Amino acid sequence: MHPCTYRRSRGVVVRAFLRDAVACEVVDLRSSPPKTHAMTIVAAEGLFELFIAKQPDVFRYQLRVRYGNGEYRQFFDPYCFLPTLGDQDLYLFNEGNEHRAYAKFGAHVRDLGGVKGVAFSVWAPSATRVSVVGNFNHWDGRFHPMRSLGASGVWELFVPGLGEGELYKYEIRDQNGTVRLKTDPYGTYFEGPPGNAAIVCNPARFAWTDGAWMERRRAQAAQLDRPISIYEVHLGSWKRKPEDADRPLSYRELAPQLADYAVEMGFTHIEVMPLAEHPFDGSWGYQVTGFFAPTHRFGSPEDFAWFVDYLHGRGLGVILDWVPAHFPRDSFALAEFDGTHLYEHTDPRQGAHMDWGTLIFNYGRNEVRCFLIANALAWLDRYHLDGLRVDAVASMLYLDYSRQEGQWIPNRYGGRENLEAIDFLRRVNDLVHSYYPGVAMIAEESTSFAGVSRPTKDGGLGFDYKWNMGWMNDTLRYFAKEPIVRRWHHNDLTFGMLYQYAENFVTVFSHDEVVHGKASMLFKMGAWHIGEKAANLRTLYAHTWMWPGKKLLFMGSEFAQSREWAHDRSLDWHLCQYPDHEGVRLLVRDLNRLYTSEPVLGRNDFNPQGFRWLTCHDADANLLAYLRSDPGEDTLFAVVCHFGGGKRDYRIGVPRRGFWREVLNTNSEFYGGSGLGNDGGRTAEEVERDGFSQSIVVTLPPLSAFVFKWQAGQ
DSSP: EEEEEEEEEEEEEEEEEEETTTEEEEEEETTSSOEEEEEEEETTEEEEEEEEEEEOOOOOEEEEEEEETTTTEOOOGGGSSSSOOOOOHHHHHHHTTOTEEEEEOOOOOEEETEEEEEEEEEEEOOSSSEEEEEEGGGTTTTOBBOOEEEOOEEEEEEEEEEOTTTTEEEEEETSOOOOOOOOOTSOOOOOOTTTTEEEOOOGGGOOOOOHHHHHHHTTTTTOOSOOOOEEEEOOOTSSGGGTTTEEOOOOHHHHHHHHHHHHTTTTTTEOOOOOOOOOOGTTTTTTTTTTEEEGGGGGHHHHHHHHHHHHHHHHEEEEEEEEEEOOOOTTTTTTTTTTTOOSSOOSHHHBBTTTSSSSOOOOSSSHHHHHHHHHHHHHHHHHHSSSSTTTTTHHHHHHTTTTOTTSSSSOTTTTTBBBHHHHHHHHHHHHHHHTTTOOEEOOOOOOOOOTSSSSGGSSSOOOSSOOOOHHHHHHHHHHHOOGGGGGGGGGHGGGGGGTTTOOOOEEEEEEGGHHHHHHHHOHHHSSSSSHHHHHHHHHHHHHHHHSSSSEEEETTEEEEEEOOOOOTTTOOOOGGGHHHHHHHHHHHHHHHHHHHHHHHHTTTOOOOGGGGEOOOGGGGTTEEEEEEETTTOEEEEEEEESSSSSSSSEEEEEEEOEEEEEEEEETGGGGGSSSSOOOEEEEEESSTTTTTEEEEEEEOSSEEEEEEEEETOO
């Protein structure tokens, strides 16, 4: 209804397009009983019109409709409601500063003046028409065209009578008249392929019980150097239900089992591979089409909230893999959303990933940056996540990432750095830390870009932590060698200390290392039979947990899974009945307990005064020894790693007299080894070695690692 002049008479006109209607009346709600005005059908498809003369203003009304089957319905006209987005919302969005865009855009159940319905809003500035379609209008874009909110490029409509559970999409007509059916970029829940429709859902409905956890998280916000040991999990293949067509477990089935296991194993956090909605299982979640929606594969958004709440109740943090680096070309999603390159760059030299066949976000566009920042904040707000591990940061930082000469466009200074992406990363990190103190931002970044985990005020990117990809690659390259030739590659073990304290590193063995023909962690080890491979792996893990840095291990690697990981089958849990596999699992459990219980280890990962080489030069012995301590060296751990294939007795210099108690022996029979060790410890002798005036002689079986703790007063 809107004012109109018809044949020189002022009044209001009402028009309605109604499927299968044979008659329609306007019901004037101002009078009691309400007065009705019959409308005239002006097109057989269902277009009705009414002009009310001498009516100076619009008034509150409903439509009463009679359908061909004799049914009557009375409801509010969607077009009688004012827009649910205000000028300030649109201004901040176009400016790139509407941090809570997720609460404004998409589909939201609202109550407008006592009328319940769903408010839809979407950004499509180049569209000539946008309609919301669904089962409620037979997926026909003629029935609910949305209103354009001017130069903002935003389209909006409140549809009364709708509620949660409705399926919907946007029908978008571009400048050429082509019609595209698109899912909601801000959708909070989706049906599975091939439909891929968004589902109206209120993810804020869940009643959280993790207040104590959230308060503890805020209290430790300033303490980055704390015990963090992360268990990386792909929910679809951690465990499955073989008796039920081998289906994956649901969020609610997973939470208790995963929590029991992670707590037993001593992990502090669970990191889940991307859970944002994605159409193809084989992408593992890294090609996202529903950025604001937990995948339907394991349950509803409320089920995912329950999953996080349960893990918090068990003392476990939850980190989510977040993918702002790219998005797939699926025709129903973001690609060419309104007929133009809206979310991506137009030029493929800027807008296309050469390796992955995906598209790159245009980080310089305000509304795109707003979308991504709101996405990060939405996961933290709606689902109480404790961290975001940002995927493929290196591909965001460099314009020439995986490109040949002529395949990329330099920045405005002629350089290769993606200045817009760098600015975006700094903004999102600062905003996360401002809104959600204690949430960890973690970069998967594989280059030597400076200051990734340094504050933005100091010129850094503002991440809390960075994956240590260089150390991982060097170390695995070393362990892939046969022990007899490792002496020629000793620098692979020591080089990492040259840059160890340049960043706040997480030492990682992630899913990327156990797929695509790279072999499982067990079968990466340079040895001929399983027993030697298991011994290698135990030594590697002990070295990893004692080396400075937070820890991350991909599921299955903790019990030395033999096969490469596959996303569509369960881990091989049956292997835990064998000592070579169960022994590795028990060692990882004990390493976690040692790491998290000893402040020298868990709270000195970023302190260069907490590490000292004891010996790093004896390549012929295939041996490393180093000290982990607090700054005053009041508590001392000596770590001795023997990567050779024969037994030897070796003298190691130590900084204290007294007894060095053996607190870990990877060759213990408990872990599947031979049992040979150091009889509980060694007493330092007055024999100079390695620059110290005292030393201990340690017995080193093949492929073994030992941790000794100095006992004061002994």
